[in-house]
Amino acid sequence: MSEFNPDRLLNVKALKQLSVLFNKGAVPHALLFSGYEGLGKRDTAVLFAMACNCNKSQGSGNIADIIDCTCRSCNKIRSGNHPDIHWVEPSGTFIKIDQIRELCEAVAMKPYEAGMRVVIISSAQNMNIEASNSLLKLLEEPPQKTILILTAIQASDLLPTIFSRCQTVHFTPVSQDIIKSAALEKFNISPDEAEIIAVLSQGSLSKINACKNIKGIKELICLRNWLLQMCCELTGNGARVSMETALAFAEKLSKDKKKLPDSLDIITSWLRDIMVVKYQPDRIINKDLFQNIRLISQNLSTNSLLSKLDVLQAAQQGLRTNANIRLVMEIMVLGLIKE
Numbered sequence: 001m002s003e004f005n006p007d008r009l010l011n012v013k014a015l016k017q018l019s020v021l022f023n024k025g026a027v028p029h030a031l032l033f034s035g036y037e038g039l040g041k042r043d044t045a046v047l048f049a050m051a052c053n054c055n056k057s058q059g060s061g062n063i064a065d066i067i068d069c070t071c072r073s074c075n076k077i078r079s080g081n082h083p084d085i086h087w088v089e090p091s092g093t094f095i096k097i098d099q100i101r102e103l104c105e106a107v108a109m110k111p112y113e114a115g116m117r118v119v120i121i122s123s124a125q126n127m128n129i130e131a132s133n134s135l136l137k138l139l140e141e142p143p144q145k146t147i148l149i150l151t152a153i154q155a156s157d158l159l160p161t162i163f164s165r166c167q168t169v170h171f172t173p174v175s176q177d178i179i180k181s182a183a184l185e186k187f188n189i190s191p192d193e194a195e196i197i198a199v200l201s202q203g204s205l206s207k208i209n210a211c212k213n214i215k216g217i218k219e220l221i222c223l224r225n226w227l228l229q230m231c232c233e234l235t236g237n238g239a240r241v242s243m244e245t246a247l248a249f250a251e252k253l254s255k256d257k258k259k260l261p262d263s264l265d266i267i268t269s270w271l272r273d274i275m276v277v278k279y280q281p282d283r284i285i286n287k288d289l290f291q292n293i294r295l296i297s298q299n300l301s302t303n304s305l306l307s308k309l310d311v312l313q314a315a316q317q318g319l320r321t322n323a324n325i326r327l328v329m330e331i332m333v334l335g336l337i338k339e
């Protein structure tokens with residue numbers, strides 16, 4: 001069950017596509033919301049469920065306008081208390097067959113009160129094979145007055161027989177300009193700081209909204225400054241850092257597990273820029289660090305950069321698979337040192 005968070009910005013492009021389907025009365029019985037985490041897939045699914053069952057006529061034809069509706073149905077859906085809105089989420093690592101069986105039983109009955117029942121299967125890529133096959137039967141013989149919304153990082157993560165039965169709605173990253181204005185509006189920060197936040201968000205507004213207050217934002221900026229300062233020392237053209245400093249950096253990184261995914265994203269975007277600046281300097285993400293990025297780029301070969309990007313990718317994988325974090329960080333940091 002997910003509570004709707006109106007503070008999250010919704011994905012404008014996806015909403016437009018959904019509005020068109022909705023206004024034409026052409027909503028398919030199964031939709032796949034595809035895109036990275038943090039792009040608003042879940043909140044958009046809730047909003048769509050509200051639109052399909054709203055007691056008031058919105059008139060504008062834009063689903064986004066329903067966000068503030070206070071009708072009984074919208075209130076219930078928004079607060080996660082509607083009996084005909086079903087959520088299926090991974091229990092542990094996988095969505096298991098029992099969960100899909102339970103769902104099949106529930107949707108075999110008539111909706112309690114909704115004009116259109118909505119089933120949201122989130123992180124559908126985590127369905128195991130038995131669960132997938134069971135869901136396939138439901139997709140082949142869709143129950144009446146029911147819309148299934150699957151969310152996944154990419155369509156190819158699902159069985160072809162499943163995604164071919166869904167209409168895909170892509171959730172693309174939000175532009176840095178939009179994020180910059182959102183950050184300026186939400187926090188009392190300078191335009192320069194908002195720019196850095198836009199870079200750090202990587203197209204995901206939920207990352208900004210995860211920072212509850214100005215302190216959270218400042219902490220994120222500090223984290224980025226510290227990380228990139230250390231990475232400059234490791235890979236840069238200055239004096240070589242001692243093994244002791246490098247290992248101390250790894251230790252410090254591994255101690256704050258919660259921040260690690262963000263930290264690795266920050267380092268990856270910086271390495272990517274060092275590569276990109278060689279060929280298309282206007283396309284770098286960390287624009288405020290342009291001079292520094294160009295300088296480092298001149299001293300690193302493409303091959304060396306590629307191997308460092310591999311090192312980061314391996315570290316990210318290590319995090320996901322619950323490897324020994326300290327060891328993963330040590331290997332990463334040593335891999336970043338300039339040969």
Ligand SMILES: [Zn+2]
Nearest residue numbers: 054069071074
């Ligand atoms: Zn309503």
